[in-house]
Amino acid sequence: MSDARVSESPASTGSIETVDHSARNNRVIWLLLAAAFVVILNETIMGVAIPHLKVDLGIDSIAAQWLTTAFMLTMAVVIPITGFMLQRFSTRSMFIAAMSLFSLGTLVAALAPGFEVLLGARVIQASGTAIMMPLLMTTIMTLVPPANRGRLMGRVSIVMSVAPAIGPTISGLILNYLTWRWMFWIVLPIALVMLVIGYRRVENVTEPRRVPIDVFSVILSAFGFGGLVYGLSQIGGGHGGDAAAASANTTTMIVALSVGVVGLAAFIIRQLLLQRRDRALLDLRTFRSGNFSVAMGVMTIVTIALFGTLIVLPIYMQEVIQLDPLQTGLLLLPGSLLMGLMGPIVGRLFDRHGPRVLLVPGSIIVSSALWFLTTVTETTSPFVILAAHVTLSLGLSLMFTPLFTSALGSVEPRFYSHGSAIVSTIQQVAGAAGTALFITIMASQTIVFATAGAGADAAAAGGVRAAFTIGAVLSLLTIVGAFFVKKPADMVAPVGAGH
Numbered sequence: 082m083s084d085a086r087v088s089e090s091p092a093s094t095g096s097i098e099t100v101d102h103s104a105r106n107n108r109v110i111w112l113l114l115a116a117a118f119v120v121i122l123n124e125t126i127m128g129v130a131i132p133h134l135k136v137d138l139g140i141d142s143i144a145a146q147w148l149t150t151a152f153m154l155t156m157a158v159v160i161p162i163t164g165f166m167l168q169r170f171s172t173r174s175m176f177i178a179a180m181s182l183f184s185l186g187t188l189v190a191a192l193a194p195g196f197e198v199l200l201g202a203r204v205i206q207a208s209g210t211a212i213m214m215p216l217l218m219t220t221i222m223t224l225v226p227p228a229n230r231g232r233l234m235g236r237v238s239i240v241m242s243v244a245p246a247i248g249p250t251i252s253g254l255i256l257n258y259l260t261w262r263w264m265f266w267i268v269l270p271i272a273l274v275m276l277v278i279g280y281r282r283v284e285n286v287t288e289p290r291r292v293p294i295d296v297f298s299v300i301l302s303a304f305g306f307g308g309l310v311y312g313l314s315q316i317g318g319g320h321g322g323d324a325a326a327a328s329a330n331t332t333t334m335i336v337a338l339s340v341g342v343v344g345l346a347a348f349i350i351r352q353l354l355l356q357r358r359d360r361a362l363l364d365l366r367t368f369r370s371g372n373f374s375v376a377m378g379v380m381t382i383v384t385i386a387l388f389g390t391l392i393v394l395p396i397y398m399q400e401v402i403q404l405d406p407l408q409t410g411l412l413l414l415p416g417s418l419l420m421g422l423m424g425p426i427v428g429r430l431f432d433r434h435g436p437r438v439l440l441v442p443g444s445i446i447v448s449s450a451l452w453f454l455t456t457v458t459e460t461t462s463p464f465v466i467l468a469a470h471v472t473l474s475l476g477l478s479l480m481f482t483p484l485f486t487s488a489l490g491s492v493e494p495r496f497y498s499h500g501s502a503i504v505s506t507i508q509q510v511a512g513a514a515g516t517a518l519f520i521t522i523m524a525s526q527t528i529v530f531a532t533a534g535a536g537a538d539a540a541a542a543g544g545v546r547a548a549f550t551i552g553a554v555l556s557l558l559t560i561v562g563a564f565f566v567k568k569p570a571d572m573v574a575p576v577g578a579g580h
Contacts, residue, residue, distance in 0.1 A: 109172065109283055110224065110233065113217040116176070116275045117240045119268060120183050120210040124152055125248035125391065127203075129406050130261045137261065138196045148203050150311065155207035157310040157509045161302040163215040164363045164502035168292045173283045175216050180276040183209030187272055191265035211505075214241065218501035222489050227569060228432060231486050235428020238481035239421045241508065246391060246417040246474075253410030295355055298362035301348035306506060308341025313513035363506075364499040367492045372567050373500065376488035377507055379440070379562040383480050384511035386451060386552050389519030390473065396523070397545045398466065401459050401538050412467050416474030423478035428486075435568035436483035443479025444563040448556035450476060454549040459538035480559070483566065490569025523548040 127134075131145040138145075166175065186205030193199035217240070221233050255263050312334050348363075355361040368374050398404045398412065427439060450473035457466070485504065492500045527544030535543060 110217075110221060112275065112279055112283060113176065113213070113220060114236050114240060116180060116272075116279070117213045117217045117237075118244050119271055119275070120179070120206075120213050121240055121244040122248050122251070123183075123187075123206055123210065123268065124156070125149070125245045126252045126264055127152070129249045129252040129395075129410070130256055130264065133256060133261045134196075134199075138199070140196050144196060147200060151200055152203050152207040152210075153509060153513055154307055154311050155204050156211045157306040157506065157513075158303045159208055159211035160215060160502055160505045160509060161306060161363045162299060162502075163212055163505075164499040165292060165294050166212070167215060167219050167498035167501070169289055169294075171289050172216070172220060173279070175212060176279045176283050177276070179209040179212035179216065180272060180279055181209070182206070182212075184269065184272040184276055185209075187265045187269045191262050191269060214505045215498065215501040218485070218489060218504065219498045222497040222501070223494070227490060230490060230569075231431030231482060232425060232428040234486040234489075235424040235426070235431070235482045237485060238427070238478070239424040241481065241485070243417050243421040243424075245512075246387070246413070246420065249391070249395060250410035250414045250417065253406045257407045293360055295351070295360060295362050298348065298351050298355065301344050301351055302362065304340055304344030305348045306341070306345065306510065308337050308339075308344055309510055310341075310513045312337030312341055313510075313517040361499075363502055364496055367496050367500045367503055370491040372491035372569070373488045375562055375565045376484045376491070377504070379444075379480070379559050379566065380484040380488070380504075381507055381511045382555050382559050382562075383447065383477065383484070384508050385515035385518065386447060386556060387477060388512040388515035389548065389552055390451075390454075390470075392516045393519045393523055393545055393548050394466070394470065397457065397542070398463065401541045401545065402461065402463060402466075404463060408463075412463060413470060415467065416470040419471060420474045420478040420481075423475065424482060427479055427482045431483050431486055436487045436566045437564065439479045439483045440563035440566055441560070443476045443483075444556070444559040446476030447473060447480065448476075448553060448560060451549055451553035451556050455546050455553055457542060457545060457549075459536075459542045461542075480563075487566050487569055491567075518551060519548040522551050 127148045131148075134140065134145045134148070170178075183206055186202045186207075186209065188202075189205060190199055190202035193202055218234075218237060221230065221237065225233050252264055255261075255267065349365065352361040352363055352365050356364050356366055368377075394413065395406075395409050398409045399406065404412065430439060450469055453469050453472075488504060489497065489500050523544040525544075526547035527540050530540035530543035531537070
C-alpha cells in the first residue's frame with residue numbers, strides 16, 4: 082500500500098483497514114510517543130531535587146514533597162475526564178492542548194521566584210501530561226490492526242514504565258552539575274519543538290462527536306480519585322519525619338482517604354446509571370470483558386511493585402549503604418535502559434505468541450527478584466543491588482506490554498477512549514498505593530527494629546526487607562493471574578467483541 086494512496090483516505094475515518102501503513106499515522110504515533118515520554122518523565126523528576134529545593138526556596142520537606150504530590154493529584158483528577166475529551170475533540174487539538182499546557186508549566190517552573198509559583202507550574206505541567214497518555218493509547222488502538230498492536234504497545238510500555246523509572250537518574254545527573262531550574266530549562270526547548278511539529282504535522286485521525294458532559298461526574302471524579310491519591314501520597318511523604326509529624330498527618334490522611342472512597346463509590350454508581358444512555362464520563366462497560374478486568378488486576382499489582390521499588394531502593398541505597406544521589410541514579414540506570422530496549426522485542430513476541438508466554442515467566446522473574454530483595458542488609462554490595470534491579474526490570478518488561486495490549490484489545494472499539502483513561506487512572510492510583518504501602522511498612526518496621534536494639538543502618542535495612550516482603554507476597558498473585566490473561570484476538574469477534 083503506497084503512502085500516497087493512503088494519504089488520500091479521509092483523515093477522520095479511523096478505519097483500521099486503511100491506515101495500517103499510512104505515513105501520516107506513523108508520524109502521529111511517533112510524535113505522540115516522543116511527547117509522552119518527555120511529559121511522563123517529569124512525574125518523578127522532582128524527588129531527587131528535594132534537598133536542593135529546601136535550601137534554595139526555604140521550605141521544609143513536607144512542602145517540597147507537594148511538588149510531586151500535586152503532580153500526581155492533578156493527574157488523578159484530569160485523567161478520568163480524558164475519556165470524554167478524546168471523543169469530543171480532535172487528535173490535533175488534544176495534542177496541541179496537552180503540549181501547550183506542559184510547555185507553559187515548564188516555562189513557569191523554570192522562572193518560578195518561589196515555592197507557590199513552582200507548585201502552580203507543576204499543576205499546569207500535570208494537566209498536559211494527563212491528556213497525553215490516554216491520547217497516545219487511544220490513537221494506537223484506533224489506527225493499528227490487532228495483529229500489529231503488540232509492537233506499538235511495546236513502545237508505549239517504554240513511556241509508561243521507563244520514563245518514571247529514569248526520571249530520578251536524569252535529575253541526579255543534572256543536579257550534580259547544575260541548579261534545579263535546569264531540569265526545566267533542558268526540557269522546555271524539547272517540548273516547544275514538539276509543539277511546533279505537532280501544530281504543523283499532526284492530522285486528525287479520529288472523528289470527534291458531540292458528547293454531553295456530566296458535571297456532577299467530574300466533581301465526583303475529582304473527590305474520588307483525587308482523595309485516594311492525596312491520602313495515599315501523604316503516607317508516602319511521611320518517611321524521614323519524626324513521630325509527631327507522622328501523627329499530625331494521620332488525621333489529614335484518614336479524611337482524604339475517606340473522601341476518596343466515598344467519592345469513588347458515588348462516581349461508580351453515577352457512571353453505571355449514565356452509561357445506560359451512553360452518557361457516562363468514564364464508561365465502566367469496559368470491565369464487562371473478563372480479559373480486561375484480569376489484565377487490570379495484574380497490572381495494578383505490577384505497578385504497585387514498580388513504584389514501591391522506585392521509592393524504597395533509592396532510600397536504601399542513600400541512607401543505608403551510603404551512596405550519593407548520582408551513584409544511586411547511575412545504579413538504577415541499567416535496569417531502566419533494559420526495560421526500554423525490551424519494549425519493542427516483547428511487543429513483537431506478543432504479536433506472534435500472545436501474552437502467556439511472556440506474562441508467566443515475567444511474573445516469576447519479578448516475584449523472584451522481590452523475594453531476593455527481602456534478604457538485603459546494611460552490608461549488601463551495591464553490585465548485588467544492581468543485579469537484582471536489572472532482574473526485576475527484565476521481569477517487568479515482559480509484563481507491561483502484554484498487559485496493556487491484552488486489556489485494551491479486549492474492549493469494544495467505541496470504548497477505546499474510556500479504556501485508555503481507565504488504564505492511566507489505575508496506574509496513577511496504583512503508583513500512589515505502591516509508594517504508600519512500601520514506605521509505611523518500611524518506616525514502621527524500622528522503628529520496630531530500632532526499638533529492639535538494632536543500630537540505625539541495621540534497623541533501616543530491616544524496614545526495607547519488610548517492605549519488599551509485602552511486595553513479594555503480592556507478586557505471587559501476578560503469577561496466578563498471568564495464566565488467565567488471553568490474547569485479545571482470541572476474544573475480539575464480529576459479534577460480542579469485548580464481552
